[in-house]
Amino acid sequence: MNIITKLFNIKYPIIQAGMVWCSGWKLASAVSNAGGLGLLGAGSMHPEMLEEHIKKCKAATDKPFGVNIPLLYMELDAIFKIIIEEGVKIVFTSAGSPAKYTKFFKEHGITVVHVIASSKFAVKCKEAGVDAIVAEGFEAGGHNGMEETTTMTLIPIIRKVVDLPLIAAGGIATGGAMAAAFALGADGVQVGTRFAASAESSAHESFKKKIIESKEGDTRLMMKKVVPVRLLKNKFFEDIEKAENSCATAEELRAILGKGRAKKGMLEGDIDNGELEIGQISAYIDKIKTAKEIVDEIMTDFEAAKKRLAGLTF
Amino acid sequence: MNIITKLFNIKYPIIQAGMVWCSGWKLASAVSNAGGLGLLGAGSMHPEMLEEHIKKCKAATDKPFGVNIPLLYMELDAIFKIIIEEGVKIVFTSAGSPAKYTKFFKEHGITVVHVIASSKFAVKCKEAGVDAIVAEGFEAGGHNGMEETTTMTLIPIIRKVVDLPLIAAGGIATGGAMAAAFALGADGVQVGTRFAASAESSAHESFKKKIIESKEGDTRLMMKKVVPVRLLKNKFFEDIEKAENSCATAEELRAILGKGRAKKGMLEGDIDNGELEIGQISAYIDKIKTAKEIVDEIMTDFEAAKKRLAGLTF
Numbered sequence: 180m181n182i183i184t185k186l187f188n189i190k191y192p193i194i195q196a197g198m199v200w201c202s203g204w205k206l207a208s209a210v211s212n213a214g215g216l217g218l219l220g221a222g223s224m225h226p227e228m229l230e231e232h233i234k235k236c237k238a239a240t241d242k243p244f245g246v247n248i249p250l251l252y253m254e255l256d257a258i259f260k261i262i263i264e265e266g267v268k269i270v271f272t273s274a275g276s277p278a279k280y281t282k283f284f285k286e287h288g289i290t291v292v293h294v295i296a297s298s299k300f301a302v303k304c305k306e307a308g309v310d311a312i313v314a315e316g317f318e319a320g321g322h323n324g325m326e327e328t329t330t331m332t333l334i335p336i337i338r339k340v341v342d343l344p345l346i347a348a349g350g351i352a353t354g355g356a357m358a359a360a361f362a363l364g365a366d367g368v369q370v371g372t373r374f375a376a377s378a379e380s381s382a383h384e385s386f387k388k389k390i391i392e393s394k395e396g397d398t399r400l401m402m403k404k405v406v407p408v409r410l411l412k413n414k415f416f417e418d419i420e421k422a423e424n425s426c427a428t429a430e431e432l433r434a435i436l437g438k439g440r441a442k443k444g445m446l447e448g449d450i451d452n453g454e455l456e457i458g459q460i461s462a463y464i465d466k467i468k469t470a471k472e473i474v475d476e477i478m479t480d481f482e483a484a485k486k487r488l489a490g491l492t493f
Numbered sequence: 494m495n496i497i498t499k500l501f502n503i504k505y506p507i508i509q510a511g512m513v514w515c516s517g518w519k520l521a522s523a524v525s526n527a528g529g530l531g532l533l534g535a536g537s538m539h540p541e542m543l544e545e546h547i548k549k550c551k552a553a554t555d556k557p558f559g560v561n562i563p564l565l566y567m568e569l570d571a572i573f574k575i576i577i578e579e580g581v582k583i584v585f586t587s588a589g590s591p592a593k594y595t596k597f598f599k600e601h602g603i604t605v606v607h608v609i610a611s612s613k614f615a616v617k618c619k620e621a622g623v624d625a626i627v628a629e630g631f632e633a634g635g636h637n638g639m640e641e642t643t644t645m646t647l648i649p650i651i652r653k654v655v656d657l658p659l660i661a662a663g664g665i666a667t668g669g670a671m672a673a674a675f676a677l678g679a680d681g682v683q684v685g686t687r688f689a690a691s692a693e694s695s696a697h698e699s700f701k702k703k704i705i706e707s708k709e710g711d712t713r714l715m716m717k718k719v720v721p722v723r724l725l726k727n728k729f730f731e732d733i734e735k736a737e738n739s740c741a742t743a744e745e746l747r748a749i750l751g752k753g754r755a756k757k758g759m760l761e762g763d764i765d766n767g768e769l770e771i772g773q774i775s776a777y778i779d780k781i782k783t784a785k786e787i788v789d790e791i792m793t794d795f796e797a798a799k800k801r802l803a804g805l806t807f
Contacts, residue, residue, distance in 0.1 A: 180806070181805060181807075190807060191807050297709050297710070299709075316643065317631070317632075318642075318643040318645060325710070326710030327710070327713065328632075328776070329630065329663075329664055329773060330645045331630065331632060331643065331645050331665070332773040332776065332777065333709075335666075335670065335777055336709060336776055336777050350643055352649075353649055355649060355676050356645060356649065356677060358673075358676035358802060359673035359676040359677045360673070361801070361802055361805065362673040362676055363673045395611050395612060395613075395642050395646075395647075396611070396639070396640030396642065425740065426738070426739065459643060460645075460646050462642070462646065463646065463649055463650050463653070478807065484802075485802050485803060485805070487675070487676075488672060488676060488798075488803075489803050491495060491675065492494070493498065493504060493505050493506065493792065
């Protein structure tokens with residue numbers, strides 16, 4: 180037991196990231212049933228779809244689960260209404276200021292966690308009264324910070340600046356990496372990419388296959404002029420890369436991106452023309468497993484890493 | 494004791510990176526005397542200067558030390574001759590193929606370590622017969638790999654592919670990060686930035702001051718069209734950034750770089766117009782300490798991290 184397992188009332192301090200197009204009720208409930216904390220990813224759901232997923236998740240598990248809400252979301256009011264009505268107890272907010280909605284959620288008895296990528300925002304989280312933070316490094320998939328600070332560098336810096344319960348994210352797919360995160364000063368881990376390639380992920384099978392086949396250097400942080408996003412290399416990636424190499428403007432990049440690209444790639448399986456958001460650690464992952472297998476394996480390897488460290492004397 | 498301390502006959506598995514303009518005999522001997530492995534950085538020394546530093550290092554310590562040789566170096570033959578004549582027992586090679594010179598060094602009874610940033614090159618190191626590898630992540634200072642793989646991601650991937658003694662580098666400045674590297678599968682750590690800002694570093698005091706004052710986001714990987722190099726932001730950085738944002742060619746970037754830029758910044762202290770190579774973890778470092786203080790602090794914090802991990806039960 181530690182500060183994170185107590186905060187969420189879960190067995191293991193493993194949070195499944197609330198990713199777009201991957202994190203529906205099947206994945207979230209499976210992770211929660213396995214002893215971690217499952218999150219529904221509201222970023223790719225219309226309000227009525229989120230409501231359905233919350234209901235199904237409640238039916239599928241009696242364990243705690245949460246919802247991740249990117250604060251740049253269009254239909255925030257409708258989403259917030261559903262969160263309250265359905266009695267969701269844990270909310271992770273990202274891509275926005277923690278100052279704006281934390282008080283509102285806390286007044287409704289909801290545990291609030293905010294995702295950040297710098298100590299500057301960690302301090303803002305502390306001031307806003309969040310219950311915990313996720314500090315996400317450069318190697319993480321999807322949208323990312325501007326400063327490119329990696330998990331190895333970010334966690335000790337955040338730990339030095341604030342005393343909030345701290346969840347490390349970015350590059351974490353194994354129990355060894357979980358132990359590493361704790362050694363750096365974290366109290367828990369958020370795992371995205373590994374669960375995106377799980378059996379219960381709602382990602383298209385073609386996308387999952389591409390994740391487990393990917394190698395080092397197959398992802399890169401792109402679209403820095405718009406919002407930085409880590410993408411898996413494909414035809415769409417090459418189009419963006421070509422434009423960026425020709426000094427395309429933010430507007431030109433937005434035009435290439437268009438609408439619905441991530442859905443096309445990640446949900447519908449157009450792995451050539453879709454936007455495939457995934458972390459660097461995809462290069463490590465070589466098999467699709469169930470959420471329970473992943474959680475169990477992480478905990479087994481975490482114990483092995485602890486034991487390996489304990490045996491070192493110099 | 495472990496595979497790395499045995500290989501080099503040292504007390505702690507802490508290697509001080511052989512950095513240009515920072516790693517002379519004063520730093521290398523101080524680190525070796527403190528129980529780590531000091532390295533002279535041949536990359537910024539003419540052969541006769543390297544010879545002088547080797548002689549002085551031998552006079553200043555009876556402990557093992559080594560020399561780092563970037564294989565793109567101009568005067569390799571002269572350097573190799575001095576290494577052999579002076580009886581240097583440990584060589585770290587970087588920025589080139591391990592296939593070319595490993596056999597030569599091994600025939601002279603020298604322990605050879607090669608620096609890599611991908612599993613592809615780790616396999617080449619194994620084939621070439623090196624004794625150990627340094628796997629260096631994206632967050633490291635100075636010259637860097639093309640694939641941008643971070644330390645957190647790189648170490649487990651390398652560990653999966655080869656069974657060579659593995660030294661992690663990039664983002665490592667504390668005992669917590671050292672424990673993290675071991676948890677990820679490393680057998681030792683290479684520390685650069687922290688020692689660049691040490692009392693015995695030959696870096697100019699103005700550069701050291703800039704390192705300890707730097708914050709997150711103050712370094713960035715630049716010059717990707719030439720050779721990727723992580724730089725601290727200053728006037729020179731801005732010139733490169735401006736050129737890159739205007740799609741400058743490799744030749745144009747080389748023209749801005751000119752000759753002697755790193756010496757001007759790092760040794761001579763022209764912190765505006767010089768090239769300042771440093772790692773992301775500079776944002777964490779806030780005090781100049783002696784090499785012995787740094788080594789002792791890392792080991793104390795390493796033990797504390799081990800203890801913290803051992804106390805976790807879920």
